[in-house]
Amino acid sequence: MFFSGRAKKPDAVIQFIAEKLASYFSVEAADAISWCALNDKQVTVTFPFACKTQWPAIEAFLQQALNGENNGEKYSGMSVTLNQSIQSGQTLKPPVTNVRNIIAVASGKGGVGKSTTSINLASALLQEGATVGILDADIYGPSVPIMLGNTTERPQTADNKHMQPLKAHGLVANSIGYLVPAEDAAIWRGPMASKALAQLINETLWPVLDYLIVDMPPGTGDVQLTMAQQVPLTAAVVVTTPQDLALADAQKGIAMFNKVNIPVLGLVENMSYYQCTACGHKDYIFAKDGGQALAERYGLPLLGALPLNTSIREHAGNGKPLLVSEPDHVLSDAYRDMARAVSMQLALTVPESQHGAKHIKGDPIVFNPVDN
Numbered sequence: 001m002f003f004s005g006r007a008k009k010p011d012a013v014i015q016f017i018a019e020k021l022a023s024y025f026s027v028e029a030a031d032a033i034s035w036c037a038l039n040d041k042q043v044t045v046t047f048p049f050a051c052k053t054q055w056p057a058i059e060a061f062l063q064q065a066l067n068g069e070n071n072g073e074k075y076s077g078m079s080v081t082l083n084q085s086i087q088s089g090q091t092l093k094p095p096v097t098n099v100r101n102i103i104a105v106a107s108g109k110g111g112v113g114k115s116t117t118s119i120n121l122a123s124a125l126l127q128e129g130a131t132v133g134i135l136d137a138d139i140y141g142p143s144v145p146i147m148l149g150n151t152t153e154r155p156q157t158a159d160n161k162h163m164q165p166l167k168a169h170g171l172v173a174n175s176i177g178y179l180v181p182a183e184d185a186a187i188w189r190g191p192m193a194s195k196a197l198a199q200l201i202n203e204t205l206w207p208v209l210d211y212l213i214v215d216m217p218p219g220t221g222d223v224q225l226t227m228a229q230q231v232p233l234t235a236a237v238v239v240t241t242p243q244d245l246a247l248a249d250a251q252k253g254i255a256m257f258n259k260v261n262i263p264v265l266g267l268v269e270n271m272s273y274y275q276c277t278a279c280g281h282k283d284y285i286f287a288k289d290g291g292q293a294l295a296e297r298y299g300l301p302l303l304g305a306l307p308l309n310t311s312i313r314e315h316a317g318n319g320k321p322l323l324v325s326e327p328d329h330v331l332s333d334a335y336r337d338m339a340r341a342v343s344m345q346l347a348l349t350v351p352e353s354q355h356g357a358k359h360i361k362g363d364p365i366v367f368n369p370v371d372n
């Protein structure tokens with residue numbers, strides 16, 4: 001047997017790797033143990049969340065740990081392979097075919113940057129190795145087509161019942177904005193808006209997606225509540241700006257999801273500060289640490305804090321997300337940090353679906369994540 005003599009028992013190696021992973025991700029070793037498997041001299045770590053941009057660093061860190069700390073002999077010849085496999089989180093309603101997790105991005109107040117956060121979160125999750133779609137549920141003010149730069153495209157249908165989602169920048173997307181003129185949707189009453197959302201979700205032929213990001217309409221009224229109940233949401237992320245007014249509305253958003261038993265993964269504080277490009281001084285225009293204080297009050301993590309920044313606004317408006325145009329931008333890094341936090345929080349806090357993978361039927365469309 002391989003683990004005889006001076007070598008460690010398999011569970012000791014796994015325990016060792018799990019402890020290193022726990023320190024890297026600030027989680028419990030007990031969580032990390034379930035990610036690890038040993039096969040001969042190879043430890044395979046299968047992350048249940050998206051973190052692919054970190055793999056080279058993690059691999060080097062684990063390999064160094066195996067070789068170092070006087071372990072050279074104990075773990076001699078052992079190597080680490082990394083993988084990721086994102087499971088479906090449980091939902092109150094039956095899941096949508098092919099969609100593992102639906103994450104609502106919501107805000108109590110309009111104009112806080114919910115759509116901008118949605119599109120950049122979706123792009124960042126994609127860069128972290130997940131398959132991602134975006135659904136624009138902001139029936140009254142759809143901005144996903146503008147942000148993806150495909151306002152003139154229309155979803156195709158082969159049977160007049162189902163739509164192929166549009167593909168842009170590696171994402172798949174659907175929006176009421178592709179289907180009806182803005183002035184028509186703007187006058188829809190609640191039931192009509194909810195029905196339109198149900199159709200968008202259920203009649204789109206989604207390819208297999210780890211995450212479908214739903215850009216919710218702003219506010220916490222009847223329309224939003226019905227939508228939150230109607231869609232098989234796995235979880236929600238609440239976007240706020242740091243000032244009191246927005247925070248008060250963000251609380252209403254958290255309360256709304258609590259009421260319908262949808263787990264809130266955490267808060268994103270947008271427009272946290274402005275950093276002067278000339279001198280680097282940070283100005284907390286809308287107050288300081290409001291998002292952090294609210295997160296603490298509700299025992300939620302602050303998943304990200306993004307500054308008020310010209311690049312964020314320009315890229316949101318010109319049809320090419322910041323992460324696509326400038327993947328090396330320091331704010332693209334910040335969005336990827338946020339995406340990993342969202343993905344990890346979901347994997348660690350939402351129990352796996354009892355439906356298993358029964359709703360995963362395969363790709364109804366050819367999905368190429370690098371397609372533009």
Ligand SMILES: Nc1ncnc2c1ncn2[C@@H]1O[C@H](COP(=O)(O)OP(=O)(O)OP(=O)(O)O)[C@@H](O)[C@H]1O
Nearest residue numbers: 110111112113114115116218307308309312313316
């Ligand atoms: N961090 C940021 N820095 C600079 N501009 C931003 C930032 N976030 C959002 N914006 C800009 O603020 C405006 C509102 O953003 P966005 O449309 O994302 O907000 P929203 O909350 O989805 O709005 P709505 O309530 O209309 O749905 C847009 O012009 C967007 O480009």
